[in-house]
Amino acid sequence: MLFQTSDDDLYAALVARDAAYDGRAFVGVTSTGIFCRLTCPARKPKRENCRFYRTVAACLTAGFRPCKRCHPLTAAAEADAVIRDCLAALAEREDHRWSEDDIVAMGYDPSTVRRAFKRHFGMTFLEMARLDRLRRGFTVLNDGGRVIDAQLEAGFLSPSAFRDAISRLIGEAPGRLPADPILCVDWIETPLGAMIAVADNRALHLLEFADRKALPGELKRLRTAGRGSLGIGRTPVHDLVATELAAFFAGRSARFATPLALHGSAFACTVWQELRRIAPGETRSYSDVARAIGRPEAVRAVARANGANQIALIVPCHRVVGADGGLTGYGGGLWRKQKLIEIEAAFACGDKTACQ
Structure with a gap:
């Protein structure tokens, strides 16, 4: 558990630029008024000038401004190569029906991708891809399109699966709205x-x-x-x-x-x-x-x-x-x-x- 870790241990991690703490702890430097990731490449501050925090919000609340070298305001999800690559693939292949086989073909273990997305987004990559498809069908319905056209645009092979997806979100099947x-x-x-x-x-x-x-x-x-x-x-x-x-x-x-x-x-x-x-x-x-x-x-x-x-x-x-x-x-x-x-x-x- 991170914050059973002492400040001295966190300072040691800062000096070592320990990647295990990246995004999990931040250091505010009282002599400069700046806060950094523990992996920041800048010259390390003196121990007495360091204050350690769990979150970016705590650093900002304490009055520190973000470092321009390590960019601690970059969301952790954006710095995760697994998430970055999967999101890029999703944007490039909007009409694709994603499966775990596709994740394997990208060179990633499905369980690793699943854990990364659940940790950062509260949903899996496949759930996110499905939600994106549902959005496209939703847009067709909003423009006055037929339910069948919305279903096809969303990439649902089954009319019942599309109706169920809309029903879970809104509470009614699209034809009954x-x-x-x-x-x-x-x-x-x-x-x-x-x-x-x-x-x-x-x-x-x-x-x-x-x-x-x-x-x-x-x-x-x-x-x-x-x-x-x-x-x-x-x-x-x-x-x-x-x-x-x-x-x-x-x-x-x-x-x-x-x-x-x-x-x-x-x-x-x-x-x-x-x-x-x-x-x-x-x-x-x-x-x-x-x-x-x-x-x-x-x-x-x-x-x-x-x-x-x-x-x-x-x-x-x-x-x-x-x-x-x-x-x-x-x-x-x-x-x-x-x-x-x-x-x-x-x-x-x-x-x-x-x-x-």
């Missing part, structure tokens, strides 16, 4: 993976990463609230949030003006509004949020409300970290939480009201 829904479900691509957005003509009701395990249950609750009027479609609200997400990931703006429809108790809505007051580039603990809303004893309730948030990024539950600065649970995956905090570090010296 309303043609003119009140709540419209659409797919938005981002650098951190596909997101599902649900909106009507006035507000955004849900924004989640498509691989989030809680998504089918959240969509079911929205379908119940809308008396079944939830289907595939796009509204001006989808266009607005897609534009704002593109600006966010491009580093141009962390301001979101998309109108929101928050579905939760009065307490949960109070927590979510408080989350929107946390400026990009900053983090808070659950205790901090509880005190900010005047309920210092309600730390666990704050944590539950944080986990129940169904409008990712815009209601920035990723800015809530553990009391020690470490990353805590995030429905979209801890790798995404780390990446979002890294992206927002660039906004830290800009507009502090960007997400209010």
